[in-house]
Amino acid sequence: MRLNLPALKKATVCAALAISGLITTGFYSGDQQLVETVYIVQPGDTLWDIAEAHIVKNTGGRRYILEFKSGIEEMNPWLLESHDQLQPGDELKINYWIQKGDAEI
Numbered sequence: 001m002r003l004n005l006p007a008l009k010k011a012t013v014c015a016a017l018a019i020s021g022l023i024t025t026g027f028y029s030g031d032q033q034l035v036e037t038v039y040i041v042q043p044g045d046t047l048w049d050i051a052e053a054h055i056v057k058n059t060g061g062r063r064y065i066l067e068f069k070s071g072i073e074e075m076n077p078w079l080l081e082s083h084d085q086l087q088p089g090d091e092l093k094i095n096y097w098i099q100k101g102d103a104e105i
Helices: 005-023 047-057 066-073
Strands: 032-041 091-099
Touching: 032 047, 047 066, 047 091, 066 091
Parallel strands: none
Antiparallel strands: 032 091
């Protein structure tokens, strides 16, 4: 049995495109609006808890918690320097997307 390499390559590319289409489905949900907010850290807060509380407000498309947490760290570079140690009163910039027409949660 001989392999037809050009046909195999074409099939592989087609499969990769189909899979990437499935993976990205649901990430974009139409017109979106960026919400920029500042959260004041409360006693006992962790970065993970804050990310979990805010990711549910992200109605503009699917986001994963690790990606969302990383986004908070990128918006607040001092977190990396402090090894994500939060103190009550710290201010965190947090962004998320909502579908246009949704009330801000």
